[in-house]
Amino acid sequence: MSSALPVRASRHRGARALFTGRTGGVSTGDFTGLNLARHVGDDAECVEHNRQLVAEAVGAPLVFVDQVHSADVHVLPETGPVPVVTADALVTTRRDVALAIMVADCLPVLLSDPVSGTVAAAHAGRAGLLGGVLERTVVEMARFGARPEDVTVTVGPSICGQCYEVPEQMRDQAAELLPAVHAVTRWGTPALDLRAGAVAVLTEAGVPAAAIDAGAACTLEDEEYFSYRRAARTGRFAGVIRRE
Numbered sequence: 702m703s704s705a706l707p708v709r710a711s712r713h714r715g716a717r718a719l720f721t722g723r724t725g726g727v728s729t730g731d732f733t734g735l736n737l738a739r740h741v742g743d744d745a746e747c748v749e750h751n752r753q754l755v756a757e758a759v760g761a762p763l764v765f766v767d768q769v770h771s772a773d774v775h776v777l778p779e780t781g782p783v784p785v786v787t788a789d790a791l792v793t794t795r796r797d798v799a800l801a802i803m804v805a806d807c808l809p810v811l812l813s814d815p816v817s818g819t820v821a822a823a824h825a826g827r828a829g830l831l832g833g834v835l836e837r838t839v840v841e842m843a844r845f846g847a848r849p850e851d852v853t854v855t856v857g858p859s860i861c862g863q864c865y866e867v868p869e870q871m872r873d874q875a876a877e878l879l880p881a882v883h884a885v886t887r888w889g890t891p892a893l894d895l896r897a898g899a900v901a902v903l904t905e906a907g908v909p910a911a912a913i914d915a916g917a918a919c920t921l922e923d924e925e926y927f928s929y930r931r932a933a934r935t936g937r938f939a940g941v942i943r944r945e
């Protein structure tokens with residue numbers, strides 16, 4: 702069944718990186734399709750089945766984290782079982798597991814360095830991005846010898862800067878910390894462009910702009926993706942990366 706799972710692969714040398722969508726899973730109702738989250742009210746057996754489909758597609762068991770919009774980065778143990786911890790990013794050089802970050806509007810950010818063989822996955826919503834989760838992920842990758850100039854990044858499907866409407870005060874406070882997030886919706890109201898913020902933070906950390914792909918679909922506009930803004934009761938899709 703893995704070949705039937707439509708996933709958007711992205712180009713990372715030395716790693717297999719992909720983003721899932723709604724198509725291909727067994728969940729129904731509000732979670733129709735490939736919901737990967739247990740905490741949203743979906744049937745547990747459906748979620749397990751869906752997770753197994755993704756694990757087959759990537760060729761390794763998935764490692765998740767309990768995401769809490771923090772800037773905490775978890776470095777996996779070098780061998781053995783991987784406990785589920787509370788964090789918002791994962792880093793490893795292991796080949797026997799795949800790192801998974803679940804989202805429904807937030808940014809799923811996949812990073813890899815083919816030189817050191819380091820891969821990482823990060824969850825960057827407004828709080829995590831402003832809190833420094835991406836900078837800290839790059840720093841943790843460097844502990845394995847990954848140099849920022851060798852890192853490739855894909856920012857997956859997420860809410861775009863023309864859709865992510867926020868109160869003006871929130872927009873202005875965020876832009877004070879990270880000017881690149883300042884945006885306006887298509888209909889002229891205050892917004893945040895978290896993708897532009899991610900690109901700014903990563904380039905500031907030394908990742909070449911040309912090595913960052915932030916052109917994915919908008920989750921609010923494209924119904925192939927779960928969007929919390931579109932429906933509060935909904936599933937989660939994932940960004941997944943595995944060292945090859």
Ligand SMILES: [Zn+2]
Pocket residue numbers: 860861862863864865919920921922
């Ligand atoms: Zn949009």
